[in-house]
Amino acid sequence: MRVALLQMTSSDDPGENLDMVETMLAKAVAGGAEFVLTPEVTNCVSISRKHQQTVLHHEEDDPTLAALQNAAARHGVWVLLGSLAVKTHDSDGRFANRQFLISPQGDVTARYDKIHMFDVNVTPEETFRESDGYRPGDRAVLADTSFGRIGMTICYDVRFGHLHRALAKAGAEILTAPAAFSPVTGAAHWHTLLRARAIETGCYVLAPAQTGKHAASTGGRRQTYGHSLVVAPWGEVLSDAGTDPGVTYVDLDMEKVAEARKRVPSLTHDRDFDGP
Numbered sequence: 191m192r193v194a195l196l197q198m199t200s201s202d203d204p205g206e207n208l209d210m211v212e213t214m215l216a217k218a219v220a221g222g223a224e225f226v227l228t229p230e231v232t233n234c235v236s237i238s239r240k241h242q243q244t245v246l247h248h249e250e251d252d253p254t255l256a257a258l259q260n261a262a263a264r265h266g267v268w269v270l271l272g273s274l275a276v277k278t279h280d281s282d283g284r285f286a287n288r289q290f291l292i293s294p295q296g297d298v299t300a301r302y303d304k305i306h307m308f309d310v311n312v313t314p315e316e317t318f319r320e321s322d323g324y325r326p327g328d329r330a331v332l333a334d335t336s337f338g339r340i341g342m343t344i345c346y347d348v349r350f351g352h353l354h355r356a357l358a359k360a361g362a363e364i365l366t367a368p369a370a371f372s373p374v375t376g377a378a379h380w381h382t383l384l385r386a387r388a389i390e391t392g393c394y395v396l397a398p399a400q401t402g403k404h405a406a407s408t409g410g411r412r413q414t415y416g417h418s419l420v421v422a423p424w425g426e427v428l429s430d431a432g433t434d435p436g437v438t439y440v441d442l443d444m445e446k447v448a449e450a451r452k453r454v455p456s457l458t459h460d461r462d463f464d465g466p
Contacts, residue, residue, distance in 0.1 A: 191337050194223035195398040195418045195438045197431045201405040202236035204245055208254050212261055218437050219265045225337070227270040227398045229418075230345050230370040231287065234275050235400060238409030239323050246285060248277045255290060255298075263296030268335060272368025272398055273304065273344050275324075284325040289342050289368065291333045299335075302342035303327025306350055312374050320346075330356055338363040338444050341393070345369040348383045348397075351390060358391035359457055363447045365393045369415075370400040376415025381427065388421040392451040394442055395421040401433050423450035 196214045200207045211228055218226045233254040236242050249255065254274055262269040271290040278286050287304040305328065307321040330353060333340045341357030341364070348354075348367050357365065365387060371380055388395045401416030418431035420440040431438045451457060 191224050191442045191444070192222045193225045193227065193396060193420070193440055193442055194218035194221060195396065195420065195429070195431065195440075196226065196228045197399055197401050197416060197418045197435050197438065198229050198232065199402040199404060199435050200229070200232060200235045200400060202234055202238070202241055202245070202407055203405075204233040204254055207233055208257055211254075212257065214437055215258075215261055215265070215269070218439075219267055221437065221439055223267060223439060225268040225270070227272060227366065227368065227396055229272045229398045229400045230368045231273055231275050231400070232271055235370060235404040235412055235414075236406060236409060237412060238406070241408040242275060242285065242323065243283075246275055246277050248279070249288065252276055259292055259296040259298065262292040262294060266294045268292065268294060270340075270366055270368070272366070278325065280325055282325070285323055286327070287320075287324050287344060289344055289366070291335070291340065291342070300331055300333035300340075300342065302331040302344070303329070304344040304347065305330070305353065306346045308346040312372055316372055316374060318372075332357060332360050332362055338447075341365045343367050345371065348387060351387065354387045354391050354393075355457070358393055362391070362393055363444060365391065365395045367395055367397040368399070369397060370412070371415040373413055373415045376417065380415060380417060381419065384419050384421050385425045385427065388423055389425040390456070392423045392447055392454070392457065394423055394447065395419070397421075399431070401435060423447045
């Protein structure tokens, strides 16, 4: 099965980003992709909560989601919207960082809200408080498709191995890890973390990423690491997209999942223990 990862440099303009992703999706389909994945916050990269309140929508009214549902149906492909920033009805006004799996019929078959919030002090210049603007999810999500089971994760989730193990033990064969990763933590940890999650679970890991300097009409400009990755169940990096926006194609052999798990069946070797 051919998958395509879209590596994007989204701005803080959802309409502009939608035009970009629709063009890239059409290119991916022309290249033979049956499953197309976009990065985290495909619709809007912004650090201005005021701007987000102006341009974002609730899920039921979101034009990016509606357009990508139509595109998936028109092209007859599976689409994973790595995530959209969407409004919620929470009393504190926080958004959701929500991933959507769309079927070839255009239906949303699964949705996942990012569980782990990126609240870190990477450097004095790179301080993030994702939980100030986004409320965390509280439910792990496993999705069935015609080609295998998908465990849905987003970006900072990659540092929490227990989530990925739980998804794999529940039947996941593919783990999604769309991201808008910091350049500093990306250079230090991105490849290692994604390879570790694949090796630990015997899953394919698909990680489409935001890249480069993101245009912003309001507030500061974010910069992201890029390097969209596909990692095989044995831990090999099958594709690294570098730092330029574009479409990356990889052909998956789902038999490799069973093969890796047969060679090292660690998912069946859990033991209870006391302490610490």
